[in-house]
Each structure stands twice: as C-alpha cells, then as structure tokens.
Amino acid sequence: xxxxxxxxxxxxxxxxxxxxxxxxxxxxxxxxxxxxxxxxxxxxxxxxxxxxxxxxxxxxxxxxxxxxxxxxxxxxxxxxxxxxxxxxxxxxxxxxxxxxxxxxxxxxxxxxxxxxxxxxxxxxxxxxxxxxxxxxxxxxxxxxxxxxxxxxxxxxxxxxxxxxxxxxxxxxxxxxxxxxxxxxxxxxxxxxxxxxxxxxxxxxxxxxxxxxxxxxxxxxxxxxxxxxxxxxxxxxxxxxxxxxxxxxxxxxxxxxxxxxxxxxxxxxxxxxxxxxxxxxxxxxxxxxxxxxxxxxxxxxxxxxxxxxxxxxxxxxxxxxxxxxxxxxxxxxxxxxxxxxxxxxxxxxxxxxxxxxxxxxxxxxxxxxxxxxxxxxxxxxxxxxxxxxxxxxxxxxxxxxxxxxxxxxxxxxxxxxxxxxxxxxxxxxxxxxxx
Amino acid sequence: xxxxxxxxxxxxxxxxxxxxxxxxxxxxxxxxxxxxxxxxxxxxxxxxxxxxxxxxxxxxxxxxxxxxxxxxxxxxxxxxxxxxxxxxxxxxxxxxxxxxxxxxxxxxxxxxxxxxxxxxxxxxxxxxxxxxxxxxxxxxxxxxxxxxxxxxxxxxxxxxxxxxxxxxxxxxxxxxxxxxxxxxxxxxxxxxxxxxxxxxxxxxxxxxxxxxxxxxxxxxxxxxxxxxxxxxxxxxxxxxxxxxxxxxxxxxxxxxxxxxxxxxxxxxxxxxxxxxxxxxxxxxxxxxxxxxxxxxxxxxxxxxxxxxxxxxxxxxxxxxxxxxxxxxxxxxxxxxxxxxxxxxxxxxxxxxxxxxxxxxxxxxxxxxxxxxxxxxxxxxxxxxxxxxxxxxxxxxxxxxxxxxxxxxxxxxxxxxxxxxxxxxxxxxxxxxxx
Numbered sequence: 001x002x003x004x005x006x007x008x009x010x011x012x013x014x015x016x017x018x019x020x021x022x023x024x025x026x027x028x029x030x031x032x033x034x035x036x037x038x039x040x041x042x043x044x045x046x047x048x049x050x051x052x053x054x055x056x057x058x059x060x061x062x063x064x065x066x067x068x069x070x071x072x073x074x075x076x077x078x079x080x081x082x083x084x085x086x087x088x089x090x091x092x093x094x095x096x097x098x099x100x101x102x103x104x105x106x107x108x109x110x111x112x113x114x115x116x117x118x119x120x121x122x123x124x125x126x127x128x129x130x131x132x133x134x135x136x137x138x139x140x141x142x143x144x145x146x147x148x149x150x151x152x153x154x155x156x157x158x159x160x161x162x163x164x165x166x167x168x169x170x171x172x173x174x175x176x177x178x179x180x181x182x183x184x185x186x187x188x189x190x191x192x193x194x195x196x197x198x199x200x201x202x203x204x205x206x207x208x209x210x211x212x213x214x215x216x217x218x219x220x221x222x223x224x225x226x227x228x229x230x231x232x233x234x235x236x237x238x239x240x241x242x243x244x245x246x247x248x249x250x251x252x253x254x255x256x257x258x259x260x261x262x263x264x265x266x267x268x269x270x271x272x273x274x275x276x277x278x279x280x281x282x283x284x285x286x287x288x289x290x291x292x293x294x295x296x297x298x299x300x301x302x303x304x305x306x307x308x309x310x311x312x313x314x315x316x317x318x319x320x321x322x323x324x325x326x327x328x329x330x331x332x333x334x335x336x337x338x339x340x341x342x343x344x345x346x347x348x349x350x351x352x353x354x355x356x357x358x359x360x361x362x363x364x365x366x367x368x369x370x371x372x373x374x375x376x377x378x379x380x381x382x383x384x385x386x387x388x389x390x391x392x393x394x395x396x397x398x399x400x401x402x403x404x405x406x407x408x409x410x411x412x413x414x415x416x417x418x419x420x421x422x423x424x425x426x427x428x429x430x431x432x433x434x
Numbered sequence: 435x436x437x438x439x440x441x442x443x444x445x446x447x448x449x450x451x452x453x454x455x456x457x458x459x460x461x462x463x464x465x466x467x468x469x470x471x472x473x474x475x476x477x478x479x480x481x482x483x484x485x486x487x488x489x490x491x492x493x494x495x496x497x498x499x500x501x502x503x504x505x506x507x508x509x510x511x512x513x514x515x516x517x518x519x520x521x522x523x524x525x526x527x528x529x530x531x532x533x534x535x536x537x538x539x540x541x542x543x544x545x546x547x548x549x550x551x552x553x554x555x556x557x558x559x560x561x562x563x564x565x566x567x568x569x570x571x572x573x574x575x576x577x578x579x580x581x582x583x584x585x586x587x588x589x590x591x592x593x594x595x596x597x598x599x600x601x602x603x604x605x606x607x608x609x610x611x612x613x614x615x616x617x618x619x620x621x622x623x624x625x626x627x628x629x630x631x632x633x634x635x636x637x638x639x640x641x642x643x644x645x646x647x648x649x650x651x652x653x654x655x656x657x658x659x660x661x662x663x664x665x666x667x668x669x670x671x672x673x674x675x676x677x678x679x680x681x682x683x684x685x686x687x688x689x690x691x692x693x694x695x696x697x698x699x700x701x702x703x704x705x706x707x708x709x710x711x712x713x714x715x716x717x718x719x720x721x722x723x724x725x726x727x728x729x730x731x732x733x734x735x736x737x738x739x740x741x742x743x744x745x746x747x748x749x750x751x752x753x754x755x756x757x758x759x760x761x762x763x764x765x766x767x768x769x770x771x772x773x774x775x776x777x778x779x780x781x782x783x784x785x786x787x788x789x790x791x792x793x794x795x796x797x798x799x800x801x802x803x804x805x806x807x808x809x810x811x812x813x814x815x816x817x818x819x820x821x822x823x824x825x826x827x828x829x830x831x832x833x834x835x836x837x838x839x840x841x842x843x844x845x846x847x848x849x850x851x852x853x854x855x856x857x858x859x860x861x862x863x864x865x866x867x868x
Binding site: 024028031032035132137138139140143144147148149150151152153278281293294295296297298299300301302303304307309310312313314315316317319320321 | 458462465466469566571572573574577578581582583584585586587712715727728729730731732733734735736737738741743744746747748749750751753754755
C-alpha cells in the first residue's frame with residue numbers, strides 16, 4: 001500500500017466548482033495525503049481559454065485545451081468532470097472510463113440521461129463513476145443510498161431538490177410575494193439564472209429525481225419517465241389559502257414503489273404538505289431528501305443544495321474514495337442488480353387528495369353544480385372555502401379540497417367543471433401529499 | 435470474485451436487535467445474495483439459554499452457549515455483537531478481530547470506551563470494526579462522517595441523540611407535564627427503562643457523543659472527557675418561560691473545535707435553542723445530528739434513534755459492507771490519523787449565553803442586588819422576566835437571560851447570587867445555544 005508515489009488527478013472544467021476543487025486540493029493537500037497514504041496531485045486541467053483571467057492561483061502549465069492529453073494519459077488515475085451539460089461531458093466520461101480511469105462527476109444531466117450506461121461501462125472496466133455532487137451538493141445522499149440504506153427496501157423518496165424554486169416558494173409563502181417578483185429577487189441574488197426555465201419548470205428536479213429513483217429502486221428511471229409540472233401557475237393567494245387549511249406549498253420530487261413489484265411512481269410538481277411535516281419546514285435555498293425504508297422508517301437528510309463549497313465537498317469526498325481505491329487496488333462494489341425492469345405507473349393511476357381554486361360567477365347554486373360534477377366522477381369534497389374576490393366582475397373564488405380520488409377521474413371532472421357556464425376558470429389544481 | 439460459496443456470519447446475542455437481524459437475514463436472503471454475489475449464511479448464534487422460548491423461527495442447531503465455537507472457528511468471517519454492555523462484549527470483539535474476523539457492533543458503551551483500541555487492532559489485522567448502529571440507529575451518521583464529509587474540517591456537531599429524554603422533554607414542552615409524569619409515560623410506552631439513569635443523566639448521550647466526536651475530530655474523545663448534566667432539574671415552567679423568550683429546551687450533545695488547533699469542547703446538557711433552529715423542531719423519540727463542516731456548511735441527519743428495525747437496518751448495512759470486503763479481499767480504508775492528540779477544553783472556558791431562574795423574596799431592590807453581583811463578574815443581563823409565583827411565601831421567580839459570558843465567571847457569580855439573603859434558591863441554570 002505504501003508503494004504508490006501519488007495519485008494523479010485531472011479536472012475537466014475550471015468554472016465555479018472546478019476552481020473550488022482546485023483551491024481545496026491545494027489548501028488541504030497535507031490532510032488528504034495523510035488520509036490517503038500518498039499525495040493527490042492535480043496534473044492537468046481542461047479549459048476553453050487558458051489565457052482567461054482567473055480568481056485562482058494555479059500553475060498555468062497545468063491548463064490545456066486538448067482533452068486527449070488527459071484522456072489518453074495512462075498516468076491520470078481519476079478524472080473529475082465539472083463541465084456541466086450533456087456534451088461533450090458524456091463523451092469525455094465514456095472515454096475516461098474506457099481508459100480505465102475513475103470518474104467523478106457533478107453532472108446531473110449526464111447522470112440522469114446516461115447514468116446506467118456509465119455505471120455499466122465502469123463495471124466492465126473495473127472502475128467506477130461517482131456522482132454524489134450531482135444531487136444536493138451539501139447533502140450526502142448518493143453514498144447513503146448505495147451503502148447505508150442497502151438493507152432496506154426503499155418505499156419512497158420525497159425531496160425538495162431545487163434551491164431556486166424553494167427560495168421562490170418560500171418568498172411567496174412568507175412575504176406574500178408573487179412569482180415574478182420572487183423570481184426577480186432570486187435572479188438578483190444569484191440563486192436563479194437569467195433563463196430560469198430548467199428550475200421553474202422542474203426539469204432540474206426531474207433530472208435529480210431520476211438519479212435518486214434509479215438508485216433507490218435498483219433500476220432505470222429516465223428523466224422522461226418523470227411526470228413534471230413547474231411552479232409557473234402558483235399565485236401568492238394559493239399560499240394564503242393553503243396556510244388556512246394547514247398546508248405549505250413546495251415543489252416536491254416524489255418517487256414511490258407501488259405494491260411489492262417493479263411498479264414505481266415518479267413525479268415532480270407543486271404539492272400541498274401539512275405544515276408539521278419536516279419537508280414543509282425546509283425553507284429558502286435549503287434542500288432535503290426524505291427516504292422511507294421498510295426497516296429504518298423515515299430518515300431526513302437536509303443541507304445546502306448547491307453552491308461552490310458544498311458541491312466541492314461532495315466532489316472531493318468522491319475523489320478521496322476513488323483515490324483510495326486506486327491506491328488499494330480495489331474494484332468497485334457491485335451494484336445491486338434489479339430483479340426486473342421497473343414499470344412506470346401512469347399519472348392517471350395516482351390516488352391522492354386535491355386542492356382546487358376555481359373562479360366562479362358569484363351567485364347561488366354554483367357550488368351545487370360543481371359538487372354534482374365532482375360527485376358524478378366519484379370525487380368527494382372534504383372542505384370548501386368561499387372567497388370574495390372581484391365584486392366588479394361579479395366573480396368569486398372557490399377553494400375546494402377533495403378526499404382521496406383517482407387522478408384520471410379528477411382530470412376528467414376538471415374538464416367538465418371548467419366547461420360549466422358558471423365557472424370562469426380553474427385558478428389552481430394542486431396535489432396534496434402527506 | 436465468483437469463487438466464494440458464501441460468507442459465514444455469527445451473531446453474539448439474540449435479544450431484540452439480534453432477533454431482528456436473524457429475521458431480516460432470513461427474509462431478505464435472496465436480495466442480499468444478489469447484492470453480494472454470494473449468500474450470507476448465519477452459521478452460529480451465541481445465547482445464554484438455548485432452551486428459552488423465542489418469538490423467532492430459528493434453527494435450534496445454530497444456538498450455542500460457548501463463544502469459542504464462534505471466535506475460534508476460521509470459517510466465520512463476520513461477527514455481529516449485539517450483547518450490549520462493556521463485558522464480555524469488549525473481550526469477544528477483541529478476540530474476533532485478533533482472529534482476523536470483521537466485527538459489526540451496536541454497542542455504544544464499548545465503542546465509546548474502547549473504540550480507538552478496537553480500530554487499531556482491526557487495522558493491525560487487516561480487518562475492520564463497523565459501528566453504525568451504535569449511534570442513532572435509523573440515521574446513517576458514522577459512514578457519512580467517515581466518507582462523505584471527509585473533505586471537510588468538521589467545525590461542530592450538535593445532536594439530539596437520546597430518544598428517551600427527547601420524548602420526556604417534548605411532553606414537558608408540549609403538554610406542560612412535569613418530569614416525573616413524563617418519565618412514567620415513557621416507561622409505560624417502553625421508551626424508558628425501569629432504571630432510567632443512563633438516559634436521564636445523559637450518560638447514553640455522552641457515550642454517543644464521544645464516538646461521534648472521536649470520528650469527526652480524528653482523535654480520541656473518551657466518555658469521561660464529556661462534560662455532562664442530566665435533565666433532572668428541569669421543570670415544566672422552564673419550558674413556558676423559554677417559549678416566551680423564543681426558545682425550546684433540548685438535551686443537547688455538542689462537540690466543537692475551538693480555534694484551528696487540537697482543542698475541542700464536548701458537552702451534554704439541557705440547552706435553550708431558538709425555536710426556528712432545525713434541532714429545536716426534532717420532537718418525540720426522533721434523533722438528529724447536525725454537522726457543520728468548513729465546506730458544506732450545516733447538514734442535518736434526522737431519523738429514528740432506536741428501535742429494533744432501524745438498528746437492524748444499520749447492523750445489516752455494516753454487515754453487507756464487511757461481507758463485500760470479505761468477498762473482494764479488500765482491506766479497510768485507512769482511518770485519518772490525527773495530527774496531534776486532542777485537547778479537551780475545560781468547561782470554565784466556555785463562552786455562551788445563560789438562562790437563570792431564581793427564587794427571590796418579593797420586595798423592591800432585589801433585582802438591583804442580583805444585577806450588581808452579575809455585573810461585578812462581567813456578566814451583563816439581556817432580558818428579565820419577573821414572575822409572581824408564591825404569594826403566601828412572599829417569594830417570586832425571576833428569569834434572567836445573560837449576554838455572552840464566560841462559564842467560570844458565571845459559576846462564581848452564581849455562587850454569590852445564591853448566597854444573597856434576598857435569594858431563596860437557584861431554580862434553574864441553563865446554557866443557551868444558537
């Protein structure tokens with residue numbers, strides 16, 4: 001074990017996370033070498049423009065624009081990919097694994113779309129691809145799912161895994177702000193990008209859920225398997241009404257095993273959560289993942305979802321793990337192979353409770369008409385709030401909570417409700433969890 | 435890797451956890467064998483009385499009263515110790531490691547008192563001792579500290595790691611119950627033992643904190659290094675006053691690095707926590723550990739602290755890890771060796787805020803006298819609540835919160851305050867965290 005002089009590491013990308021990793025490797029070199037038994041040596045860094053001004057003291061001779069100087073170099077034992085985006089990141093990761101190198105990645109898009117292929121390739125070559133940083137940077141969740149919860153059959157995952165939308169929803173809930181204002185704040189503070197589509201539409205959360213669900217259920221869940229609704233239609237009033245009813249609204253990523261077979265439900269959408277639920281209390285840019293296992297019950301992991309330092313922490317933990325295996329000559333731990341391919345349950349089969357906000361003409365008998373349509377579809381109403389809203393227009397807002405119903409029935413009834421002459425529009429349609 | 439026919443496992447102890455492990459190994463044999471590449475075989479179980487009636491279908495021929503049939507059998511690759519208590523558990527663990535077997539233990543007392551010795555012995559023999567179940571059964575915390583947080587310098591650990599006392603304190607806070615009533619409830623529900631000393635006095639929490647702090651700070655923290663106060667002096671009124679001031683009271687286990695050197699502070703005592711702190715919201719028998727690292731910020735791990743199934747989950751995760759290493763012939767991952775021995779900071783050096791409840795004679799000038807004594811000791815008062823309490827006796831209760839002060843000053847001042855003729859007694863003296 002004392003034979004190795006050092007472990008050679010290369011970085012693909014020197015953005016926020018890449019710079020963080022380079023900085024921490026320099027700062028903590030001594031401690032990591034002690035942990036490992038030999039030094040970690042950063043030997044090459046792929047960048048687009050070596051001449052670019054950087055807020056980082058790094059030996060200019062390490063920088064290269066040619067990926068082959070890394071991927072074809074047999075000395076490089078671990079490749080850290082922090083480029084982001086699908087290509088060329090995916091190609092580089094394949095090349096690295098094929099060349100027998102360990103790969104560490106923070107790339108949720110690549111892992112969501114190609115995780116199973118990369119893991120299979122790694123296993124074939126006797127190495128591994130490690131991706132703790134791809135979901136919830138400051139929350140160790142991939143490794144606990146791989147190791148610590150392995151004795152369990154995972155029943156469900158419920159997570160808040162997009163800090164941008166959680167910041168926005170927290171501002172809407174706490175400060176009564178509307179979506180556009182809260183989004184503008186998030187952009188000003190650097191929590192949201194100029195084009196917020198990936199966050200607001202739940203795409204980012206769906207990538208992360210696909211990664212977590214594949215791991216938890218020992219199968220392949222692709223991003224397109226995830227049913228997805230964004231937060232775009234929420235208004236500040238929905239948070240007020242939800243609170244009156246005892247709920248908080250969160251963009252929830254949910255994966256649940258249905259029955260004991262291979263059927264799973266995977267979905268990302270805004271949902272009402274009882275205020276006393278631990279996930280309802282996760283505010284601001286924090287992330288949290290709640291895992292329910294048949295043995296351990298519910299365990300919650302909460303922390304910083306993003307940011308340079310938490311993500312760096314996850315990348316370096318994976319790097320130390322990979323480097324340790326390089327030093328000790330150990331192959332990867334076998335992945336649990338699923339018994340059968342997973343079957344994704346269609347959204348129409350979902351059974352849950354629903355929150356409806358409906359604009360109606362403000363006259364007697366309206367509730368009766370709506371209740372009849374819902375009743376005909378086997379949907380029973382648990383509570384009703386009648387809100388005066390616009391006297392000039394003669395319209396009022398009706399907030400309904402249903403008992404547990406089937407999604408397909410609800411969707412059909414919703415169409416019929418919307419078509420009633422007394423209904424001016426469906427303001428909100430949200431699922432209730434917990 | 436395909437060469438091994440099976441991994442032979444022996445259990446020391448067949449109590450609640452031991453039976454849970456035996457049951458789960460039988461139930462989930464197929465899945466675990468798939469994960470491992472070969473079956474796990476429970477080949478022997480040490481019990482005191484093989485004839486005892488058990489609520490468990492187990493082959494009677496596996497039971498033995500002779501530990502040497504396990505510890506001297508070269509076929510047994512992993513020994514699971516779930517006897518509890520210091521001896522003979524410690525001796526058996528030493529024998530197992532010396533014989534080159536992996537050891538899995540749920541024993542907090544042994545790990546707190548002898549963890550470093552066992553880990554050194556394991557390293558010498560090229561095996562490992564795994565102890566996830568010794569702290570917070572349903573919360574993966576040992577493995578994350580060993581692997582996932584390794585890139586970090588741990589700044590502090592703050593934990594609620596005794597479910598019994600947290601159940602009692604939650605009942606006192608929520609329902610206004612006094613300690614004795616809440617304890618009786620806990621005993622009736624099976625959350626507290628007939629002799630609750632270990633829980634109520636904080637001994638159990640101190641064991642667990644010693645284990646976590648040793649791991650987090652890469653050194654040896656012994657149970658006797660942990661400053662310890664139990665919950666015995668708390669009254670329901672303290673919870674009411676704390677709430678008025680915006681705090682919850684919890685039995686907190688705290689470990690903190692002081693400065694950048696080897697100095698650490700380790701203590702278990704009731705403390706006031708701001709109600710909005712995540713740890714303040716951990717109620718009932720739940721446990722939680724909050725870890726602060728220099729890179730990841732604060733991460734919270736929350737779940738079931740005890741119970742047969744969560745503890746079984748942790749034991750079997752460790753067993754699968756050990757068995758995997760047996761199958762693949764991998765030695766343990768090196769432990770981070772501390773730079774220097776840790777130095778335990780004396781409690782007198784603590785700087786924090788304090789909550790005082792003082793019985794005084796109900797007449798003018800009393801507060802001025804107390805304030806003068808505190809002021810002379812450099813302790814300034816942040817807020818005062820005056821409570822009418824006993825008109826017949828002519829005494830009142832004074833609740834004071836101090837600004838940050840030094841513990842040694844506070845202790846000295848407290849002695850002087852208690853000696854004032856106008857003071858009938860110190861009702862409570864609590865530290866404020868967060």
